[in-house]
Amino acid sequence: MAKNVPEVVARRLPRYYRYLGEQLERGVERISSRTLSEMMKVTASQIRQDLNCFGGFGQQGYGYNVYDLHEKIGEILGLNNCYHIIVVGAGNVGRAVANYTGFRNRGFMIEALFDNDPHLIGGRINGLPILDAAQLREYCAVHRPHIAAIAVPRSAAESVLTELEECGILGIWNFSHADLNCRIPVETVHMSDSLMTLSYRISHRTRDDNKGDEQ
Amino acid sequence: MAKNVPEVVARRLPRYYRYLGEQLERGVERISSRTLSEMMKVTASQIRQDLNCFGGFGQQGYGYNVYDLHEKIGEILGLNNCYHIIVVGAGNVGRAVANYTGFRNRGFMIEALFDNDPHLIGGRINGLPILDAAQLREYCAVHRPHIAAIAVPRSAAESVLTELEECGILGIWNFSHADLNCRIPVETVHMSDSLMTLSYRISHRTRDDNKGDEQ
């Protein structure tokens, strides 16, 4: 179905999806790669090329039907599925993730958190139960969650990963600082790395500063 | 001081910093690019080249002093500064950010949140006060925070950005879905985009699956 899809393209899909969703809400019915490209500040060529990785969704002389394209990209992204998420680690990061519910309407549902701290077990975060990490396997066997967010310290990440793999988890949303090597897909969010990069940019305020104006 | 530093290099710095910090804790005093490269699963050449963007920190025949290099990279990243952070928007995302305190020991301190919802104003999240967004300018004039995390809906992001720029904020940590165009550095964390990308990978489980084994 999909040709060999470059990394960058996969990462651009959510953005296309977002812009199309916005147009959809505004009642726009059709859109050309050119119009979209102007909105998104990319080249029309790139949009057509990106979409072409997955097939032809437009029509010559007409452009793209906004609803259809939005739908189609949603499908490509797998958003027609409903994902159940568990969060392993109920410390700062786990709490942050559990509090972030902005994706619920896209079919991502956090179901529970796990921790091994007796003080936390039995409690709740944002209405979600904190369960004993010792029950992880058991829980997975029964509830078969799809995605696990790893929010434990680096030292614990690898063993948690192994356990999750054995539990048949389909994908890892990694918030830990560990470099995870595994067969299932991993998507890493390094909040503190991005903060450090920001700090770096602030300290070396250079080219971003004088965009457009070279001298 | 720094040559023209490629994007990727800037993004690798936090990782180097992390690995060196780890070695430091273990009491390792010196390290060669080769040894480090084996740990980090990159080429020694790359490490040397990356570091070389900022100057020569090693010694021929010896390698790098772990403490010094760690320190140096910390400086490059600007971690010797202490940053004060405000969070604009106290909804799901703002709450998540406020709960994430993992970077406190690196000199990043969240000071306050801002919102325009009367129900939230006056409350506290993780011990931090939620202030009236109308007081943002005033607050900035007095406290001069360095970094602002934008955690408001897309529609509000642009006007918030303008205000923050005028307040003299040095860098933006963007959690909103807006594409921000401004003169100050922006570092974006798209949690839901990364989740969508993960969803995509799960649905198209291909090359990640059979790493090493082509057939």
Next chain:
DNA sequence: AAACATTGTTAAAAAACTTGACAATATGGA
């Protein structure tokens, strides 16, 4: 049915990134 718009696709161009190589130079032992 003609003029127009816009796609899908190809191939070239450009940019970004990685790697290998080696002279220069410090170390550490004899």
Next chain:
DNA sequence: TCCATATTGTCAAGTTTTTTAACAATGTTT
């Protein structure tokens, strides 16, 4: 002190990735 060894800083080539331009094919609109 001097030699063998280790390892850096750096250049330039090599590779991969990404972007862009171009246009025939083809549907739309009047």
